Amino acid sequence: MSTDPNCIFCKIINKKIPAKIIHEDEHAIAFEDLNPQAPVHTLIVPKKHIADIHSMTITDRELIGHLFFIAKRIASDKGLDRGGYRMVINNGLDAGQTVFHLHLHLLSGRIFSWPPG
Ligand code: 5GP
Ligand code: ZN
Numbered sequence: 426m427s428t429d430p431n432c433i434f435c436k437i438i439n440k441k442i443p444a445k446i447i448h449e450d451e452h453a454i455a456f457e458d459l460n461p462q463a464p465v466h467t468l469i470v471p472k473k474h475i476a477d478i479h480s481m482t483i484t485d486r487e488l489i490g491h492l493f494f495i496a497k498r499i500a501s502d503k504g505l506d507r508g509g510y511r512m513v514i515n516n517g518l519d520a521g522q523t524v525f526h527l528h529l530h531l532l533s534g535r536i537f538s539w540p541p542g
Pocket of ligand 1: 433444445456457458459460461468514515521522523524525
């Protein structure tokens with residue numbers, strides 16, 4: 426499994442720093458965002474260190490799909506499908522990415538505007 430000792434999310438995956446983990450399996454982990462931007466703000470993260478969506482390879486396709494499937498299951502568990510939810514992947518500095526370990530944001534519990542800021 427590809428890991429980066431300097432990466433904050435790899436440290437969470439390897440239990441070097443704490444997080445409020447709500448799902449974990451062989452390939453991915455989901456935990457609550459430290460600085461939530463909505464009443465529900467969960468991050469779904471592959472255990473493999475992939476810097477961003479642009480760095481994914483053909484072999485990562487199933488893994489990325491897995492992240493969305495976990496997000497959907499968390500949304501079901503939390504009853505988010507009634508009002509709706511937003512899923513976001515920031516790719517690169519201009520898009521607002523700050524942690525360069527690929528992650529899917531699951532946001533819900535308020536009304537979101539469009540276009541995004
Ligand atoms: P990005 O801006 O890269 O799309 O999202 C990174 C997210 O990770 C931000 O929403 C930020 O609040 C969250 N984050 C950064 N460091 C930590 C941490 O140590 N623990 C947790 N739980 N979330 C973090
Ligand atoms: Zn990492």
